Amino acid sequence: MSSTARLPRRSDDRTQRGRGVLIALVWVAAVIGVVGVILLVTASSLGSRNDQSVLYAFLLPLVFAFLPLPVLWLAYWWLDRYEPEPLRYKFAAIIWGAVIATSVSLVIQLAVSRLTDISDRTLASWIAPVTEEPAKCLFLILTFVRARKVIDGFLDGLIYAGLIGIGFALLENVGYYALSYAGAPGVSIEGTTAVTATFVVRGIFSPLAHPLFTSAFGIAIGLAITQRSWIVRILLGLVGLAASIGLHHLWNASLSQANLALFAIVYLCLGILIVILVVFAVIVRSRQVRVLEKSLSYIALRGWIDGAEVPWLTHFDRRKSARRFARRHGGAAAARAMKRYQHIAADMAFLHHNLMIGRAETNGVARTHQMLERMHRIRPMLVFPPPLHKVGTNVY
Numbered sequence: 001m002s003s004t005a006r007l008p009r010r011s012d013d014r015t016q017r018g019r020g021v022l023i024a025l026v027w028v029a030a031v032i033g034v035v036g037v038i039l040l041v042t043a044s045s046l047g048s049r050n051d052q053s054v055l056y057a058f059l060l061p062l063v064f065a066f067l068p069l070p071v072l073w074l075a076y077w078w079l080d081r082y083e084p085e086p087l088r089y090k091f092a093a094i095i096w097g098a099v100i101a102t103s104v105s106l107v108i109q110l111a112v113s114r115l116t117d118i119s120d121r122t123l124a125s126w127i128a129p130v131t132e133e134p135a136k137c138l139f140l141i142l143t144f145v146r147a148r149k150v151i152d153g154f155l156d157g158l159i160y161a162g163l164i165g166i167g168f169a170l171l172e173n174v175g176y177y178a179l180s181y182a183g184a185p186g187v188s189i190e191g192t193t194a195v196t197a198t199f200v201v202r203g204i205f206s207p208l209a210h211p212l213f214t215s216a217f218g219i220a221i222g223l224a225i226t227q228r229s230w231i232v233r234i235l236l237g238l239v240g241l242a243a244s245i246g247l248h249h250l251w252n253a254s255l256s257q258a259n260l261a262l263f264a265i266v267y268l269c270l271g272i273l274i275v276i277l278v279v280f281a282v283i284v285r286s287r288q289v290r291v292l293e294k295s296l297s298y299i300a301l302r303g304w305i306d307g308a309e310v311p312w313l314t315h316f317d318r319r320k321s322a323r324r325f326a327r328r329h330g331g332a333a334a335a336r337a338m339k340r341y342q343h344i345a346a347d348m349a350f351l352h353h354n355l356m357i358g359r360a361e362t363n364g365v366a367r368t369h370q371m372l373e374r375m376h377r378i379r380p381m382l383v384f385p386p387p388l389h390k391v392g393t394n395v396y
Contacts (some may be wrong), residue, residue, distance in 0.1 A: 026092045029295045033099040033171065037062070041178050056192060061177035064199040065170055065383050068207040072166050079281055080159050082288040083315065083350050084343075089150055093139060093160050097167025097210075101135040121256045129213075129248035136164045136210075137217040137241055144221055149362070152354070154222040157283050158277075161218025165211030171224075172210075173202055205267075208274055209251055214364060215277065216243035226359065288350075295349040295356070304372055305345070306388035322385055330383035336383040 031384035041061050053280065080090075108131045113123060140160060143150050151157050180198040183190030220240020224233040247270070252267035292314045300307035319342050327335035348371035355364045 006024060025093050029099045030095050031195040033095065033300035036099070037171065037174050042176060043178075053191070054137070058361055060181060060192065060195050061174050064177050064195060064203055065173040067199075068203050069166065069170065072162075072207060072211070073359055076159050076162050076166075079246070079285055082209055082285065082292065082328060083155075083346060085150065085156060085159060089143070090158070093163040094167035094170075096139040097169075098171040099167075101132065101139070101164065101168050102171045102276060104135040105131040124256045125249060125253040128252055129245045132168070133213060133241065133244040135249055136161075136168055136214045137244060139164055140218060140221045141237070144225070151221055152225055154219055155281065155288075157218035157220070157222025157225075158215055159218075161214040161216075161221075162211040164218075165209075169202075169207070169210040170216075176202060192368070206251075212277070213244050213248040213251070214268065216247060217241050218235075231258070241312050266360055290351050291353050292346060295353040296345065298356075299349070305375065307370075309345075309384060311388045312350075312384060313342050318388075325385040326383045334381065334383045338376050338383070341375060341378045341382060344371050344378070347371060348375070 007126060041058050104389055105128070109123060112118060112127050118127065140151070140157065143160070176198055177195045180194040181191055183194065185293070217237070217240035220236045220243070222240070224236040227233050227236070245380040250266050251270065257263075295308065296305070296313055297311045300304055301308055311318050313319065322342070323335050323338045326338040330337075346370055351361060351364060352368055354361050355368065361367070
């Protein structure tokens, strides 16, 4: 295959008008977030007594805040592998959580604190959950209204909600670590010891707290997508938001009460909830493999693709083997063609599955044929491994 052969772009019908403006706004928000973080850690380091402590005050909050990020990102990337969401939306979710949600909730909390004589305990236990969760969940609501195809099920809602929570926790943790280093009235420790202790609590023992809270609403939005009734969709959204606020309240209240037994009970309950959520997410992700096999097998029986291709388009180990084979026998261009073909096939298979089970898909049939046309344009560029077996009979 010629190295200059042009591949059709991967099918993505999740674009909309004003995309350029939205991308620009996300980048502006990202820059504002970076500047805000720098100003925050710089302000916390001004009271340090020597150059070394200034350096620590500046670097430690950043290092500790970003330390859990790769592990958390990999976890959600793993969940998102079979039907990956557009990177721009995932990036926007993190930026929303880190900049927009934190800014909106912080402004409201500061206003409530100044206008009332509310105690810090009440502010943390009640006002914080009621302001922070709607601010985070607003991204999912706007995405649902503006580009509904972006979130098309339970797993998508869970992934976007988790990324929003990661972004929110990232910036919030920078603030906590910076304040810990500077010290607080009535607290006997400060500096490196204090920020390390705060990291153990927030970065090691509770890195999934904010993702968990927002996941309740994300799951509700993912389920609402599958419903035809707007009344049911709204009810699911309200229940999900109430659950997010409730989980956040339980966590904050257990911390502010300074009751070790209460904290242990809440921590255990939330830990069990996380385990259940992870197990369910893994089950749903594993089901995606069966959906791919079933849908592509049916498509092959209809003659739209060669049945021998199906094994190389489903399981990840075989998909990687196919790309390695293509690279060895056709070069880098063949490997790129194989990867693009696999991606379009997965998009088309999930769309076809939704149509077959009766889920409403805007212009679903036309989009399916457009994806098939892209696959047929790539087909002459492919170098497939030898066939493994005949296409299966597990069809609709």
